[in-house]
Amino acid sequence: MLPNVIIFMYMLGVPLRLCAADLCNWTGSGFAAAVDSRIVLQVRLRCTEGSVRWVYPGQALRVVLEPNLSTARRTAVCIKPSPSFRGASVFIERSGELELLLTDGGRPEQQKQVFCFRADGPHRPALYLQSSPQKDGAWSRRMMGFRYELLGNRSAANNLGLGALHTSCRPCNDTELLMAICNSDFVVRGSIKNVSHDSERQTSLVEVSAARVYRQRSGVFEQELSDSESSPSVPIWHGQIHTRLQCHVKPGDGEFLFTGSEHFGEAWLGCAPRYKDFLSVYQTAWAARRNSCDFPLD
Numbered sequence: 001m002l003p004n005v006i007i008f009m010y011m012l013g014v015p016l017r018l019c020a021a022d023l024c025n026w027t028g029s030g031f032a033a034a035v036d037s038r039i040v041l042q043v044r045l046r047c048t049e050g051s052v053r054w055v056y057p058g059q060a061l062r063v064v065l066e067p068n069l070s071t072a073r074r075t076a077v078c079i080k081p082s083p084s085f086r087g088a089s090v091f092i093e094r095s096g097e098l099e100l101l102l103t104d105g106g107r108p109e110q111q112k113q114v115f116c117f118r119a120d121g122p123h124r125p126a127l128y129l130q131s132s133p134q135k136d137g138a139w140s141r142r143m144m145g146f147r148y149e150l151l152g153n154r155s156a157a158n159n160l161g162l163g164a165l166h167t168s169c170r171p172c173n174d175t176e177l178l179m180a181i182c183n184s185d186f187v188v189r190g191s192i193k194n195v196s197h198d199s200e201r202q203t204s205l206v207e208v209s210a211a212r213v214y215r216q217r218s219g220v221f222e223q224e225l226s227d228s229e230s231s232p233s234v235p236i237w238h239g240q241i242h243t244r245l246q247c248h249v250k251p252g253d254g255e256f257l258f259t260g261s262e263h264f265g266e267a268w269l270g271c272a273p274r275y276k277d278f279l280s281v282y283q284t285a286w287a288a289r290r291n292s293c294d295f296p297l298d
Contacts, residue, residue: 024050026063045148053145054129057087061129065119067150076151077125078116080264087142092117093126104132104144113201114264119150147264169247172271174281177259180271181282182293184259186216188237189275192251202245206269208258210237214296220267243269 024047040060043052048067065077079090081102091098101115119125129144172180181187190210197204213221221239241258243249249269257278260270273281285291 023047023068025052026050027053027055029055029058049147049149051145051147053082053143054088055143057129057131057142057144059131061088061131062093063127063129064124065126065148065150066124075119076116077119077148078114078151078263079127079146079148080114082143082145082147085144085146088129088131088144090146091128091130093128094121095123098128101127116151125150149263151263169244172273174285177271177273177278177281178285178290178292180259181214181257181278181295184215184270185218185262186220186258186260186267187214188212188216188221188239188258189214189255190237190258191253191255195249195251197245199245204243204245204247204249206241206243206249208239208241210239210258211255212298213237216267217262218265220262220265239267241267241269 024045026043026045028041028043040062042062042064044064044066045052046066046068052061052063054061079102085102086104089100089104090102092101099117101117117125127148188208188210189212190208192206193209194207195204196207208221210221213223221237223237241260247269255275256272257275258269258272260268260272262268279297282291282295282297
C-alpha cells in the first residue's frame with residue numbers, strides 16, 4: 001500500500017519544501033506536515049558520508065545524495081539505521097519508482113545491519129522516507145535516523161550488505177598488497193588476540209593488539225599504556241576488525257600487517273599478510289622500483 005501511495009503523490013507534483021542542511025548532515029522535524037499534509041520535505045546532501053535525523057517524522061522526506069566530486073564515480077550507497085530508528089520506512093528512488101529498502105517496525109536486528117544498493121545509474125541516488133501513520137492521531141515523539149556512505153568500490157558494499165557475501169576470501173597477491181598499504185583506510189602491524197563469530201550477521205570479529213598504527217581514518221584503534229613491569233610506558237593499540245564469516249579467520253601466532261577500509265565507524269579487513277612476508281614483498285618491489293608508495297620499515 002505504501003509504495004502506491006507515495007508514487008501517486010509524487011506523480012501528482014506534490015509540493016516539495018527544500019530544507020536547509022550542512023554539506024553532510026541534516027536534522028529536522030516533520031511539523032510542516034501539520035500545516036500542509038501534502039508537503040514533502042527535500043534535502044540535498046553534498047558529501048560522500050554523513051547522517052540524517054528526522055524527529056517527529058511527518059508525511060514524507062526526500063534525500064538526494066549529490067557529492068561535490070564530479071570526477072569520482074560512486075557505484076553503491078549504504079545506510080545504517082540508528083538504534084532509535086522508528087516512525088518511517090525507507091525507499092530507494094529509481095527513475096520515479098520506489099523500491100522498499102527498510103520498513104518501520106521491522107525486525108530488531110535490522111538496526112544492526114547495513115543496507116546497500118547500486119547507485120551507478122544516470123540519476124543521482126535518492127532516498128524517500130515515508131512516515132508511518134500515528135495510531136492515536138497525536139504527535140508522539142518518534143525519531144528515525146541513519147548514517148550513509150557513498151562507495152566507489154562495489155566489493156566494499158558487498159562486504160557491508162548482507163545480501164552479497166560472495167566476494168572471494170583469497171589472500172592478496174603482491175600487486176594488491178602493495179596497493180593496499182597506499183590506499184587503505186587503516187594500516188596497522190600487530191597480532192590477533194581473539195576471534196569471535198556472529199552467525200546472524202554472517203561476520204567474524206578479529207580483536208587486534210597493535211604495536212604500530214601507520215594510518216587510520218577514524219579512531220577504530222585506540223591507544224593504551226602497557227601495564228607490563230618490563231616496559232610500563234610502551235603504548236599498545238587495541239582495535240577490532242570485521243570480516244566475513246565465510247573467510248574462516250582463526251587466531252594465529254606471529255605478527256601481521258592488517259589493512260582495510262572503515263565504514264560507519266567499523267574496520268573491515270582487506271589484505272592481512274604476515275609482517276615478515278610483507279617485508280619480503282615490499283623490499284623486492286622497492287629494489288625494482290615497483291612500489292606504489294613509500295612505507296616506513298621499522
